[in-house]
Amino acid sequence: MTNESIQEKIIAKFGDKVFNFSEPYGFLTFETPADNNIALLQFLFDDADLKFRFLTDVTVVHYPNDKGRELAVVYHLHNLVDNVRLRFKCFLDIQTPDIDTATVLFESANWQEREAYDFFGVNFVNHPNLKRIMNVEEMDYFPLRKEYPLEDQSRTDKDDEMFGRGGSYN
Amino acid sequence: MTDELIQHNIKLPDGSIEKTTTTLNLGPTHPATHGVFQNILEVDGERIVSSEQTVGYIHRAFEKIAERRSLYQITPLTDRLNYCSSPINNMGWHLTCEKLLGIKTPKRVDYMRIIIMELARIADHLICNSIMVVDAGGLTPFTYLMEYRELIYEIYEEICGSRLTTTIGRIGGFERNFSDTAWKKIEKFLNEYPKALREFENLATRNRVFMERCIGAGAISAERALSYGFTGPNLRAAGVDYDVRVHTPYSSYEDFEFKIPVGTTGDVYDRYLVRNKEMWESIEIIKQAYQKIQDFKGEEAEVYHADAPDYYLPKKADVYTKMEALIYHFKIVMGETEMPAGEVYNCVEGANGELGFYLISDGGRTPYRLHFRRPCFIYYQSFSELTKGAMISDAVLVMSSLNLIAGEMDA
Numbered sequence: 164m165t166n167e168s169i170q171e172k173i174i175a176k177f178g179d180k181v182f183n184f185s186e187p188y189g190f191l192t193f194e195t196p197a198d199n200n201i202a203l204l205q206f207l208f209d210d211a212d213l214k215f216r217f218l219t220d221v222t223v224v225h226y227p228n229d230k231g232r233e234l235a236v237v238y239h240l241h242n243l244v245d246n247v248r249l250r251f252k253c254f255l256d257i258q259t260p261d262i263d264t265a266t267v268l269f270e271s272a273n274w275q276e277r278e279a280y281d282f283f284g285v286n287f288v289n290h291p292n293l294k295r296i297m298n299v300e301e302m303d304y305f306p307l308r309k310e311y312p313l314e315d316q317s318r319t320d321k322d323d324e325m326f327g328r329g330g331s332y333n
Numbered sequence: 334m335t336d337e338l339i340q341h342n343i344k345l346p347d348g349s350i351e352k353t354t355t356t357l358n359l360g361p362t363h364p365a366t367h368g369v370f371q372n373i374l375e376v377d378g379e380r381i382v383s384s385e386q387t388v389g390y391i392h393r394a395f396e397k398i399a400e401r402r403s404l405y406q407i408t409p410l411t412d413r414l415n416y417c418s419s420p421i422n423n424m425g426w427h428l429t430c431e432k433l434l435g436i437k438t439p440k441r442v443d444y445m446r447i448i449i450m451e452l453a454r455i456a457d458h459l460i461c462n463s464i465m466v467v468d469a470g471g472l473t474p475f476t477y478l479m480e481y482r483e484l485i486y487e488i489y490e491e492i493c494g495s496r497l498t499t500t501i502g503r504i505g506g507f508e509r510n511f512s513d514t515a516w517k518k519i520e521k522f523l524n525e526y527p528k529a530l531r532e533f534e535n536l537a538t539r540n541r542v543f544m545e546r547c548i549g550a551g552a553i554s555a556e557r558a559l560s561y562g563f564t565g566p567n568l569r570a571a572g573v574d575y576d577v578r579v580h581t582p583y584s585s586y587e588d589f590e591f592k593i594p595v596g597t598t599g600d601v602y603d604r605y606l607v608r609n610k611e612m613w614e615s616i617e618i619i620k621q622a623y624q625k626i627q628d629f630k631g632e633e634a635e636v637y638h639a640d641a642p643d644y645y646l647p648k649k650a651d652v653y654t655k656m657e658a659l660i661y662h663f664k665i666v667m668g669e670t671e672m673p674a675g676e677v678y679n680c681v682e683g684a685n686g687e688l689g690f691y692l693i694s695d696g697g698r699t700p701y702r703l704h705f706r707r708p709c710f711i712y713y714q715s716f717s718e719l720t721k722g723a724m725i726s727d728a729v730l731v732m733s734s735l736n737l738i739a740g741e742m743d744a
Contacts, residue, residue, distance in 0.1 A: 270714065307396060
């Protein structure tokens with residue numbers, strides 16, 4: 164099973180609901196709309212050839228400058244039989260960061276989604292126990308979002324320019 | 334299910350609003366947790382009706398910190414994930430960086446890394462297994478093995494100067510060649526450890542009390558284990574032969590002959606057996622790597638790092654005498670090298686399973702986002718299911734057999 168054949172199968176099933184295919188470092192990567200994530204996971208799980216039945220990782224990336232697509236939920240899946248991996252991303256608007264939970268398919272999604280909620284505020288709809296996991300429950304912000312700078316705000320020697328990015332995230 | 338389990342050991346008068354079950358805190362600072370995390374158990378007599386886990390007591394926001402650290406400064410953060418086998422985390426991180434930067438390491442470096450990684454795996458497994466026997470009530474076997482963790486730490490010390498949080502190696506290889514003392518200690522380890530391990534096995538593996546305590550406790554089927562995201566020895570104990578070293582070989586693991594031990598029932602005893610067998614395999618791997626390194630001749634026998642001037646610090650003598658070396662030294666130390674944009678997922682077989690690094694670079698000097706896939710954070714969720722209906726004493730053994738390391742869970 165090659166990346167091309169997997170891509171063909173997924174496109175044949177979902178048409179234009181899957182897009183932006185790429186292979187960074189040989190790792191098949193693509194996007195799908197947030198409301199398609201469970202259908203896609205289910206298809207990848209059930210299909211007799213694909214068999215992506217191991218959820219390696221769920222995490223979130225914040226892109227504050229990408230308006231309407233600020234949060235990317237990234238799923239890493241693994242077919243343990245043929246030893247192939249893929250990742251797909253669902254972009255969410257930070258104003259309505261809702262996406263269906265993958266706990267219906269994978270028990271391991273439970274805490275990983277709680278962690279994603281804890282740090283980025285992604286609301287996993289129908290999650291059995293969506294509360295903070297690493298931080299205290301009284302916390303009222305999502306610390307891994309880019310608007311919370313790591314360094315002391317009074318310091319001027321450690322702004323983003325010093326890290327090769329020119330200007331801050333905001 | 335819950336109602337069936339409640340045996341109503343406590344006889345309450347009719348109409349009483351008191352609970353028939355007791356809430357018991359196992360942790361956060363309980364001798365049985367061997368780390369800072371909490372299990373809130375709802376127990377009926379000595380049986381666990383339900384439980385809830387709380388983690389995050391030593392959360393240190395490594396993923397956030399890493400967004401403002403250049404690559405070499407992130408290595409010390411990885412030390413503090415699974416601190417029982419820091420070198421594997423360090424190497425995993427270096428391999429991830431090398432993948433992103435396209436650095437190809439020489440074979441000798443790969444083999445040196447494998448020696449270190451397998452020593453770390455042995456150090457991790459020997460602690461896990463011998464402490465498991467301690468938790469089951471046998472202190473003596475532990476003393477047979479602990480001596481050799483000390484020897485492994487001495488080897489680390491000889492190579493990199495530190496023992497627990499090692500920060501061993503560099504992007505591209507090692508900062509210096511292994512010294513003669515280091516090689517002597519590795520030889521000593523290879524000569525003496527098998528005897529100690531055999532003695533340990535003779536003491537513990539067929540011990541009646543230990544077997545009665547372990548067999549059948551905390552069992553999980555292969556299917557449930559996969560659903561819970563198990564990897565590493567815990568998944569293999571359930572009968573799935575998934576090992577990153579074999580499936581996605583890194584650091585030239587494909588050059589080595591070794592077996593993947595698997596269990597059948599996925600209970601505490603199988604996890605113990607799988608870890609023990611893995612230690613034997615690790616010894617074999619180290620022997621092979623040792624031999625392969627001895628076989629290098631001439632210039633190849635002196636290589637200990639790749640040629641990666643943008644990331645590998647030049648020799649100090651050159652820094653004082655040569656312009657280029659001085660520039661590179663300054664740029665590396667100040668973290669002023671822009672790395673290529675891209676996203677990488679790289680994983681290694683940590684002592685607890687698939688340790689993954691998901692690194693996104695936007696072309697800056699620090700990662701745009703770094704995420705650690707920590708195996709024991711992911712499989713600890715199964716604890717409720719594993720201990721439902723079990724005795725409190727089983728819960729303790731299940732915990733030690735899963736090898737829960739707070740540093741890795743909380744990141």
